[in-house]
Structures are given as structure tokens and as C-alpha cells.
Amino acid sequence: MAAAVADYAPRRRSGSKIKRSGDESRLDLRPTPDVLATISRARRAGQLVVGFALEDRRPRQHAEAKLAGKRLDAIVLNHPRVIGASETRLDLLVRGEGWLSLGAGSKRRLAARLLREVERLARPVPRA
Secondary structure (H helix, E strand, O other): OOOOOOOEEEOOOOOOOOOOOOOOOOOOEEEOOOHHHHHHHOOOOOOOOEEEEEOOOOHHHHHHHHHHHOOOOEEEEEOHHHOOOOEEEEEEEEOOOEEEEEEEEEHHHHHHHHHHHHHHHHOOOOOO
């Protein structure tokens, strides 16, 4: 499952376009449900939960807090400046393993690299 949701949404929806009037307007926002925390709390035994952090200030610190607070297995760190760009840089924080740089490059190449890492994490650990 994958979801990209906003942290906030408009408090009221308009049934039609809001026309320009020249007056100032105010947009009231409400927090959206925390999909990732909900999924993590409801996980089945053996289910892997990986989140994404799009951070612009103290990115590693915020990603580490999100990993711990939402009880994730791993979190992928991204930066807002890559939105709409063809290339990016990704870092992966795995619980119990620490940070792993997935490098920089095309989003397609990094997506493939990320999937390989998630597959590695999902493999059962052989017992001795």
C-alpha cells in the first residue's frame, strides 16, 4: 500500500469555484488523519512498515523522530526541492541499522534501489 497525504486539509469545502473578489481571504486548515501511524498500529505479525519523510529543516532529526514515534521499520528521507525534478537524493534510516545513503540520481534508478533495500528488509532472517 502507498499513500501520499497532506498533513492539513481545508476545514470547509466549497461546492464551487471561489471567485476572485479583490478582498482578502482566509483558509482555515484542519489536521488530516495520520495514515502512516494508523497502518503501523494495525500491522500484522511480520508486516514491514516503511514511511517517507519530506523535510526541509533538520531533516535527519525529524526523520528519526518519525521513525520512533510511529514505530516504523524504516523511513526514506527526501527534500522538498526535488518535487517535480527528474533527479533526487535519498537516504534510508532502518531501525536497528542506522542511516544508509541510497545516493543521488534519477528517480527511477533510486526507486529500484529503494525497492531492493525494502525486499532485503522483508526477507526472513535465517536461523542458525
